Each structure stands twice: as structure tokens, then as C-alpha cells.
Amino acid sequence: xxxxxxxxxxxxxxxxxxxxxxxxxxxxxxxxxxxxxxxxxxxxxxxxxxxxxxxxxxxxxxxxxxxxxxxxxxxxxxx
Amino acid sequence: xxxxxxxxxxxxxxxxxxxxxxxxxxxxxxxxxxxxxxxxxxxxxxxxxxxxxxxxxxxxxxxxxxxxxxxxxxxxxxxxxxxxxxxxxxxxxxxxxxxxxxxxxxxxxxxxxxxxxxxxxxxxxxxxxxxxxxxxxxxxxxxxxxxxxxxxxxxxxxxxxxxxxxxxxxxxxxxxxxxxxxxxxxxxxxxxxxxxxxxxxxxxxxxxxxxxxxxxxxxxxxxxxxxxxxxxxxxxxxxxxxxxxxxxxxxxxxxxxxxxxxxxxxxxxx
Numbered sequence: 001x002x003x004x005x006x007x008x009x010x011x012x013x014x015x016x017x018x019x020x021x022x023x024x025x026x027x028x029x030x031x032x033x034x035x036x037x038x039x040x041x042x043x044x045x046x047x048x049x050x051x052x053x054x055x056x057x058x059x060x061x062x063x064x065x066x067x068x069x070x071x072x073x074x075x076x077x078x079x
Numbered sequence: 080x081x082x083x084x085x086x087x088x089x090x091x092x093x094x095x096x097x098x099x100x101x102x103x104x105x106x107x108x109x110x111x112x113x114x115x116x117x118x119x120x121x122x123x124x125x126x127x128x129x130x131x132x133x134x135x136x137x138x139x140x141x142x143x144x145x146x147x148x149x150x151x152x153x154x155x156x157x158x159x160x161x162x163x164x165x166x167x168x169x170x171x172x173x174x175x176x177x178x179x180x181x182x183x184x185x186x187x188x189x190x191x192x193x194x195x196x197x198x199x200x201x202x203x204x205x206x207x208x209x210x211x212x213x214x215x216x217x218x219x220x221x222x223x224x225x226x227x228x229x230x231x232x233x234x235x236x237x238x239x240x241x242x243x244x245x246x247x248x249x250x251x252x253x254x255x256x257x258x259x260x261x262x263x264x265x266x267x268x269x270x271x272x273x274x275x276x277x278x279x280x281x282x283x284x285x286x287x288x289x290x291x292x293x294x295x296x297x298x299x300x301x302x303x304x305x306x307x308x309x310x311x312x313x314x315x316x317x318x319x320x321x322x323x324x325x326x327x328x329x330x331x332x333x334x335x336x337x338x339x340x341x342x343x344x345x346x347x348x349x
């Protein structure tokens with residue numbers, strides 16, 4: 001799922017094994033919209049909010065510890 | 080650990096196939112004759128429900144913090160544990176005390192089954208509710224409308240073919256009527272939840288987080304179909320232990336066990 005944004009590409013790459021490609025794309029777009037941005041314009045300054053929202057959703061599938069791990073790996077894409 | 084759990088799922092798939100073939104052969108050829116066949120037909124559900132309870136407990140235990148996910152798996156485990164106890168009570172009644180448990184309906188086993196439904200229905204309902212709040216894709220309203228069609232048809236069929244004759248039956252006690260009707264009502268709730276869950280998991284295509292829930296929803300759908308057939312056939316006197324419906328129950332337990340194994344695999348994959 002190519003985006004005009006390398007950051008979104010990386011997030012999609014992290015999420016795909018967990019959510020499947022279609023859901024990873026939809027999640028990326030929905031979560032971006034929630035924080036007032038888009039997959040194309042997502043920047044490192046919004047990563048923390050993005051990761052926190054995603055973490056809340058992932059908890060029901062993998063529990064809070066593992067959701068935090070995924071969230072952490074996304075948050076640290078900025079570094 | 081990752082490799083051993085993948086191996087566990089693979090071995091369990093082989094076990095399911097062997098167990099299923101053994102079930103079909105036993106039921107089809109009435110293996111063991113009059114003396115041993117009741118023993119086998121009561122032993123299979125005990126084994127499969129025990130494996131389901133064990134696997135669901137391991138899945139519950141694979142979560143470190145007590146959060147939403149752990150609570151949902153705990154409720155599933157408790158429900159299936161009660162089903163295992165009910166299967167065992169049923170078998171003891173039939174084999175040890177020589178009681179025809181289907182004719183003695185409702186028995187202690189039925190009350191335990193009734194109790195077992197509660198955590199299962201609540202557990203899956205919570206899972207769907209939380210999913211709804213999670214921000215993940217929910218799917219189109221049209222699909223839910225389409226999914227509700229078979230539910231409405233099934234409800235109408237159940238109402239006219241199962242509920243009405245049971246309610247009108249003057250020879251059946253109030254308690255027996257309650258349990259006869261509780262099963263299909265609880266099954267209807269469970270099949271709706273499992274149907275929604277199956278649709279949600281289909282949205283994830285090959286995503287690993289949804290794999291356990293695919294088997295859990297498949298197991299519950301199979302279980303409820305078998306239950307609904309049982310309710311009607313038992314009330315009309317057409318059911319006897321060792322019926323082919325039993326294979327549906329046994330397989331449904333094994334699918335639930337597989338769901339538990341895949342959840343453990345998912346938790347170990349990080």
C-alpha cells in the first residue's frame with residue numbers, strides 16, 4: 001500500500017502482519033483522521049498521539065503489554 | 080517458544096483430523112457395541128471440552144496484565160470450563176448411574192450448561208463492544224443488514240417450530256420448558272455474536288490478531304447449530320446419545336481449543 005509519506009509506509013509495514021494489509025491501511029487512515037491529519041501528511045510530531053490511539057484499539061486483541069510494545073515501535077519511528 | 084507453539088498448533092490440527100475420523104467411524108459403525116458405545120460417545124465430548132478449557136486457560140494466562148483482553152478470555156474459559164463439568168456430569172449420570180440423561184431432562188448437567196452460557200455470551204458481547212470502540216474498521220451497515228436476514232429467518236423458525244410446540248406442551252414441566260427454551264434463546268444470542276465476530280475477523284484478512292477469533296467464532300457457530308438441532312430433536316424424542324450431532328459439539332470444542340492455541344501463538348510472536 002504505497003503512500004506519499006515514508007512514515008505511513010513504515011507504520012503500514014509494522015501493522016500489516018498483525019492486522020492484514022486492508023485493515024492496516026484502514027486503521028492508518030482512521031487513526032490519522034482522528035488526530036486531525038492524513039496518511040499522506042502524518043508527521044513525526046503526531047506519532048505519539050497516533051500510537052496512543054492505536055494502542056487502545058490493540059489492547060482487546062493482544063492485551064495492554066503487547067499493545068504498548070507495538071505503540072512504542074511506532075512512536076520511536078521518529079528517532 | 081515461538082517454534083514450539085507453531086508446532087503445537089500443527090500437532091493439534093493433526094489431532095483434530097484423527098479425532099474427527101475416530102468420531103465418525105465410532106458413530107457410523109456403532110463401535111464398541113451396546114456395552115462400549117455409550118462409553119465412547121460420552122468420553123469424546125469430555126476429552127474435547129477438557130482440551131478447549133485447557134487451551135482457553137492457557138490463552139487467558141498468556142496475558143500479563145489483567146485488562147480487557149484478559150477478562151474476555153477469562154469469561155470464555157469459565158464458560159467452557161462449566162461446559163466441561165456439565166459434559167462430565169452428563170457422562171457420569173449415563174455411564175455410572177445408568178440414567179438416560181436425555182429422558183431425565185433437565186438434569187444437573189443442564190443447569191451447569193445454562194450457567195456456562197452466561198460468561199460466554201457476556202465475554203463475546205464485551206469483545207464486540209470494545210472492538211466497536213477501538214477505532215478499527217467496523218464494516219458496512221449493508222453487510223450487517225444482510226447478516227441479520229438469516230438471523231431473522233432462524234428466529235422465526237425457532238419461534239414456530241421449537242418455542243410454540245414446547246410452550247403449548249402440557250406434559251412438560253415448567254423447569255423443563257425453561258431449559259428447553261433457554262438453550263435456543265442463548266444459542267441465538269451466541270450465534271449472532273459469533274456471526275458478527277466472524278464478519279469482523281474477515282475484515283482483517285490474514286492479520287494475525289484476528290486468527291484466534293476466527294476459530295472461536297467458527298466453534299461457537301458450529302456449537303449453536305448442533306444445540307438448536309438437539310433442542311428440537313430431544314423434545315420430539317428423536318435424539319439419543321451417540322447421535323451424529325455429538326460430532327458437531329466435539330468439533331466445536333476443538334475449534335475453540337485451536338482459537339486458544341493461536342492466541343498463545345500470537346502472544347509469543349512479539
